[in-house]
Amino acid sequence: MDYANMSPAEIRALIREQKITGPTTGMCNGYAQANLAIMPKKYAYDFLLFTQRNPRPCPILEVSDVGSRELHQIASNVDIAKDLPKYRVYENGVLTGEYTDVEHLWRDDLVSFLIGCSFSFEAELLELGVPVRQIEEGRNVPMYDTNIACAPAGMFHGNMVVSMRPMPPDQVIKAVLSTGGMPKVHGAPVHIGDPAIIGIEDINKPNYGDAVTIKPGEVPVFWPCGVTPQNVIMNSKPDFVITHAPGHMFITDVKNISLKY
Secondary structure, three states, X not given: OOHHHOOHHHHHHHHHOOOOOOOOOOOOOOEEEEEEXXXXXXXXXXXXXXXXXXXXXXXXXXXXXXXXXXXXXXXXXXXXXXXXXXXXXXXXXXEEEEEOXXXXXXXXXXXXXXXXXXXXXXXXXXXXXXXXXXXHOOOOOOEEEEEXXXXXXXXEOOEEEEEEEEEOHHHHHHHHHHHHOOHHHOOOOOEEOOHHHHOOOOOOOOOEOOOOOOXXXXXXXXXXXOOHHHHHHHHHOOOOEXXXXXXXXXXXXXXXXXXOO
């Protein structure tokens, strides 16, 4: 099916019916996608403060009402417990399960945080002629833990996660200028070039997602990533958190153009 040209509502309906269970990269061209973190109210203030202190990896698009599975700003007719292709559950910092539906785990004290996603700027990169390798190869984007420390807030602390897209050197400036105008979906790259500088030992072994081909002469370009909260959750060990599975995003009704400066 031509997921790239389908509407967000159509894609979310297929996801809710579990007809789509894979990564959402390349879907709904022109519409923003979002990372997800759901946690008990007792952690919500600390986490909100963490996102405010770390807006590059954690740009907030919406925060739900306590206990509500609905959203009011970035999408309508939403069930946040069913409208992502795959979820992860962490208990005391340990990944305990992956699910295509978390309705059975829902609680009245849960708060949902929707965080901007770099998938949102990929359609514009493609329009500019910048390659997006994971779309070309039908894979999930490669994501890596780094040595870049986030600013701590309350109980939450840890390092940034980055996503990587390789490209020819003459395309890097276009990619930087294009994404730099979209701070609500991570903005400009945080690093270009040698992965070892940011603590990545083997670029062919991502911590999340899939490895992609890096052609001779290409430069790896790294963006802040909304999987950062999952790394932070594993470090900080709250007793219960639901997140998206890396690459399996919530597709919003918001046009990417509205997230530009």
